[in-house]
Amino acid sequence: xxxxxxxxxxxxxxxxxxxxxxxxxxxxxxxxxxxxxxxxxxxxxxxxxxxxxxxxxxxxxxxxxxxxxxxxxxxxxxxxxxxxxxxxxxxxxxxxxxxxxxxxxxxxxxxxxxxxxxxxxxxxxxxxxxxxxxxxxxxxxxxxxxxxxxxxxxxxxxxxxxxxxxxxxxxxxxxxxxxxxxxxxxxxxxxxxxxxxxxxxxxxxxxxxxxxxxxxxxxxxxxxxxxxxxxxxxxxxxxxxxxxxxxxxxxxxxxxxxxxxxxxxxxxxxxxxxxxxxxxxxxxxxxxxxxxxxxxxxxxxxxxxxxxxxxxxxxxxxxxxxxxxxxxxxxxxxxxxxxxxxxxxxxxxxxxxxxxxxxxxxxxxxxxxxxxxxxxxxxxxxxxxxxxxxxxxxxxxxxxxxxxxxxxxxxxxxxxxxxxxxxxxxxx
Ligand code: AMP
Ligand code: GLY
Numbered sequence: 001x002x003x004x005x006x007x008x009x010x011x012x013x014x015x016x017x018x019x020x021x022x023x024x025x026x027x028x029x030x031x032x033x034x035x036x037x038x039x040x041x042x043x044x045x046x047x048x049x050x051x052x053x054x055x056x057x058x059x060x061x062x063x064x065x066x067x068x069x070x071x072x073x074x075x076x077x078x079x080x081x082x083x084x085x086x087x088x089x090x091x092x093x094x095x096x097x098x099x100x101x102x103x104x105x106x107x108x109x110x111x112x113x114x115x116x117x118x119x120x121x122x123x124x125x126x127x128x129x130x131x132x133x134x135x136x137x138x139x140x141x142x143x144x145x146x147x148x149x150x151x152x153x154x155x156x157x158x159x160x161x162x163x164x165x166x167x168x169x170x171x172x173x174x175x176x177x178x179x180x181x182x183x184x185x186x187x188x189x190x191x192x193x194x195x196x197x198x199x200x201x202x203x204x205x206x207x208x209x210x211x212x213x214x215x216x217x218x219x220x221x222x223x224x225x226x227x228x229x230x231x232x233x234x235x236x237x238x239x240x241x242x243x244x245x246x247x248x249x250x251x252x253x254x255x256x257x258x259x260x261x262x263x264x265x266x267x268x269x270x271x272x273x274x275x276x277x278x279x280x281x282x283x284x285x286x287x288x289x290x291x292x293x294x295x296x297x298x299x300x301x302x303x304x305x306x307x308x309x310x311x312x313x314x315x316x317x318x319x320x321x322x323x324x325x326x327x328x329x330x331x332x333x334x335x336x337x338x339x340x341x342x343x344x345x346x347x348x349x350x351x352x353x354x355x356x357x358x359x360x361x362x363x364x365x366x367x368x369x370x371x372x373x374x375x376x377x378x379x380x381x382x383x384x385x386x387x388x389x390x391x392x393x394x395x396x397x398x399x400x401x402x403x404x405x406x407x408x409x410x411x412x413x414x415x416x417x418x419x420x421x422x423x424x425x426x427x428x
Contacts, residue, residue, distance in 0.1 A: 002027045003305070004058055005041065006048050006078075007069025008034050010334070010365040010385035011290035014297045015067060015304070016040050017363065022305040029061065035376045036366025051078045058087050065090065067308060071287050074266075075101035075147060090308040092266040092286050096257065099268075100286040103152075103183045104145045110281060113256040115249050117281045120185035126170040129182060133162040139187040144169045146178025150226050153283075155187060188282070190275035191236045191421065194292045195245050197268050198307055201258070203316040204250050204268075205307065208299060208325045209237035210292040211421065216341055218417045225341045226382055229418030231331040231393060232295040235425035236274050245272065245279050253284075265311055294365050294387045295330035329393040331400040331419045332385045337368065338411025340381035345411065350376045350383070352407035361389045362403045378409055393422045 001024045005012050013036050016028055020040050031054060033043030046053040049072045058066055066082060068074055068091040077094035091097070098105045110117045118141070123129035133140075142165040144152035152175055156162040162184075169179035192214075197206040211234035216222040237245070249270055257264040269285035269292075297304070301324040310319045337344035350369065353376055356362045365387055368380015386403045390396030397419040404414060 001025050001064045001305075002029070002061060004029045004031065004054075004061070004063045004066040005069060006031050006054060006066065006073055008032050008037070008048065008367075009069065009290050010332070010367040010382065011288050011293040012069040013037050013365040013367070014294045014363075014385075014387070015069065015288070017365070018297045018300065018304045019067070022303050025305065029057075029063070031057065034366045034379070035369040035371045036364065038371065048073055049076060051076050051081050054078065055081050055085065055087075058082065059085060064088060065305070065308060067091075069287065069290075071097070071100050071147060071285060074286055079266075088312055090266060090311060092264050096262050096264040096266075097286045099264075099284045101147060102145055103143050103283065104181050106284050107183055107185075109253070109256055113252040115252050115281055116279060118185040118188050120183050122181060122183055124181045126166050129166045129170065129184065130163060132184065133159055133166065136162070136184070138162070141185050141187050142166065142169065143183040143185070144175045144179045145181035145183065146175065148175040148178045150224065151175070152178060153224070188273040188275060188280055190273045190280075192282070193234045193237050193272045193274055194230070194289050195237070195249070195270045195272055196289055196292060196296065197250055198266070198311050198316065199254055199264060199268055200311045200314045200316045201254070201264050202314065203320065204246070204254060205316050205320055205323060206242075206246065206250070207296055208232050209234040209242070210289070210296055211236065212289065212292055213415060213418055216415075218415050223341055225336070227289070227291045228334045228336065228415045229332055230289070230291045230295050231329065231396065231419045231422055232292070232299055233329065235393075235422050238277070241274055241277060241279055245270065249279060249281055290367075291332045291334055291382075291385050294332040294363070294385045298330045298363055298387050298389055299326040299328060300324075301326055326389070328389045328391060329396045330387060330389050331393065331396040332365070332387040333400045333404050333414055333418045334367075334382050335384040335386060335404060335407060335412055335414045336382050337378050337380070338413055340413070344381060346379050347372070347377050348409040348411065350378060350407065350409040355406045356403060359403075361399055363387045364403070364407070383409075383412070392426070393419055394426070
């Protein structure tokens with residue numbers, strides 16, 4: 001079985017690591033991949049957004065299954081393009097991926113199916129938005145409608161900030177046409193969690209819970225990033241919260257798609273705010289989270305290729321009883337280039353990566369890395385996802401930071417408090 005994975009981050013490295021454990025897999029390609037991925041798969045230099053190039057490659061190589069990591073190709077319709085040529089691909093079609101591709105679509109979907117989320121208004125005129133914002137209560141949140149590489153959400157403490165946000169998004173178009181419309185919504189408070197599930201359109205296979213750390217500095221300070229670390233499971237998602245997420249968020253969403261004749265297959269990722277034990281949806285994504293995938297997959301004891309195939313064949317209900325998660329906890333600490341999420345320098349040699357080859361409790365998933373003269377150098381903002389298991393979250397954190405301490409390059413920075421929020425649930 002030949003598999004193609006699309007993407008180049010830690011999420012894709014973790015997916016490939018897990019896919020490789022399936023005995024029927026004979027060859028894995030990754031487009032475009034990174035230095036770590038190149039140890040497990042053949043990297044091909046096709047960009048993730050080049051749907052035509054990816055299709056041509058998959059046809060030529062007779063790929064049995066394609067797994068899409070990032071949202072860009074999904075929103076561009078890669079699943080429709082592959083399926084029209086008879087190729088098997090894991091991910092939602094374009095009319096379903098719009099759940100992530102348009103925040104206005106997602107909010108209206110939530111409204112139609114009574115899925116708990118912040119109250120909101122939609123604007124397609126900057127003047128109408130300003131008129132509303134003059135009288136609005138603060139803080140509030142302004143979101144560009146379309147994809148904005150994780151930067152399209154601005155929390156505004158007062159009218160001045162809101163006016164600037166509208167001007168940046170709708171007038172100066174800093175996110176291009178993603179800013180043709182905006183959502184203005186209430187600011188929610190609580191603790192965030194990520195809830196990732198796979199669905200074949202009728203059955204939902206929930207993954208264990210996880211929690212991301214979006215802000216660049218400790219104690220959630222500084223600008224937002226793609227995610228500076230994650231852990232699993234997230235104790236904020238208690239059994240009661242879990243049940244509410246299934247009954248109030250996941251089930252109504254799937255029912256809604258069915259009713260609207262949209263065939264949703266693939267990942268549904270709900271970014272949640274848990275407020276006094278009640279889950280509210282902040283956003284939906286149509287793909288696995290990064291870095292959440294890294295701590296999740298290191299805990300997944302079942303075969304992931306079977307999960308992908310059952311999703312595509314509408315037979316998730318048959319495999320759900322066999323899906324197992326390790327009782328261990330896991331943590332992923334992202335090591336980033338100095339300056340990230342702002343400007344950073346690339347090309348520094350990364351030392352210490354050979355320390356972990358034999359360690360079953362630690363995986364070093366690569367994101368922005370590249371091989372130069374046989375050596376691994378930093379080549380992006382988020383560089384490594386150091387992912388560790390432990391009997392408890394406390395032990396996973398210790399194992400993770402112990403591993404981090406052995407790796408270094410010029411300018412490296414990382415948060416020192418990944419997983420700390422979980423510890424408060426275990427204090428006696
Ligand atoms: P999103 O890309 O929609 O997940 O938003 C990015 C981050 O902005 C989230 O992880 C939250 O930290 C924050 N955020 C988004 N929407 C809200 C909201 N309504 N209230 C408070 N924080 C929010
Ligand atoms: N970790 C956040 C995301 O994948 O969107």
